[in-house]
Amino acid sequence: xxxxxxxxxxxxxxxxxxxxxxxxxxxxxxxxxxxxxxxxxxxxxxxxxxxxxxxxxxxxxxxxxxxxxxxxxxxxxxxxxxxxxxxxxxxxxxxx
Ligand SMILES: [Zn+2]
Ligand SMILES: [Zn+2]
Numbered sequence: 001x002x003x004x005x006x007x008x009x010x011x012x013x014x015x016x017x018x019x020x021x022x023x024x025x026x027x028x029x030x031x032x033x034x035x036x037x038x039x040x041x042x043x044x045x046x047x048x049x050x051x052x053x054x055x056x057x058x059x060x061x062x063x064x065x066x067x068x069x070x071x072x073x074x075x076x077x078x079x080x081x082x083x084x085x086x087x088x089x090x091x092x093x094x095x096x
Contacts, residue, residue, distance in 0.1 A: 006059075006060060007043075007044045007046070007059065007060075007082060008058070008060070008082040008083050010051070010083055011044065011046060011051065011052055011083060012046070012050065013044075013046030013047055013049030013050070013052065013058070014046065014047050014048045015046065015047075016038060016041035016044075016045050016047045017040075017047075018038050018039075018040040018041065019038035019040070019041060019045060021045040022038075022045055023041060023043040023044055023045035024036060024043065025037075025038045025039075041057075041058075042056070042057040042058065042059045043059045044057065044058040044082065051083055051084055052082065052084060053075060053077055053078035053081070053082055053083060053084045053085075054077065054084055055075050055076070055077035055078065056077065056078065056082060058083070059075075060074065060075055060080040060081060060082040061073060061074055061075055061080065062074075062075045
């Protein structure tokens with residue numbers, strides 16, 4: 001199956017039906033066709049991903065408003081991996 005090379009290999013989920021897992025769809029941009037990130041899966045090609053980053057939905061980048069201009073930047077929450085950082089709550093029994 002097609003998966004974007006920048007999507008983390010450990011990211012799991014169901015294949016997006018909108019883009020068939022490719023992460024991109026063809027949009028009509030006022031007369032000409034352009035390939036854009038799929039809005040269902042945010043370009044990852046996967047939906048319902050249990051370990052996807054909550055900030056960037058697994059794509060590793062977020063769009064920020066930079067003085068009125070949308071700029072794509074690396075997601076701080078996951079460091080760009082697209083995976084939700086694991087919290088060390090489980091199995092952490094060092095005693096008290
Ligand atoms: Zn999709
Ligand atoms: Zn992220």
